Amino acid sequence: MRRFMSPRPKKIRYCQRSFCRRAFKPTGRPLSEIEQVEIYQDELEALRLCDGEGLTQEQAGEKMGVSRGTIQRIISGVRKKVALALTEGHALVFAEDGEDL
Template sequence: MSPRPKKIRNCQGRFCGRAFKPTGTPLTELKKIELHRDEMEALRLCDGEGMTQEEAGRCMGVSRGTIQRIITVARKKTATAVTAGHALIFVDEDEASE
């Protein structure tokens, strides 16, 4: 039995680049943590724009529960990267499978 196809998520935010890393260390020497487009959008809406998870879910076309799962993973990845000095690599879903 195949899993249900992933629902399309409306992501409108633009990335500020391809990666975010500590200064002074080349990207090749850092551990890389992938932050997917939907995770970045959930962070932008909930933490940047101050929306509730329900409002963010409506904007992205998914349920509040889905936003809660996405934002939990995104916050953990971001906190790990910032506190441990890792690089955040911004990827679209298409690029992640390559």
């Protein structure tokens, strides 16, 4: 029998800005009628630091208190989410970590 260890606890990620629950969506259609893609606060912060401010992944990791590899994983995932929402007409909904829509 294989024993699986529980996953490591999630490291605290420091974000400079607090984002209230908002959404970007295509105009002309109610939010309730379109598919929603969640973007968490740490994903938005990593995207802002790397793509918005032009920091390297290492610099962004230092600001957020996580490793460069963690930033790389976060950025890769959030870029896919944004690309999907923009090309498929989905809503980008900003949520705090663990918040249900």
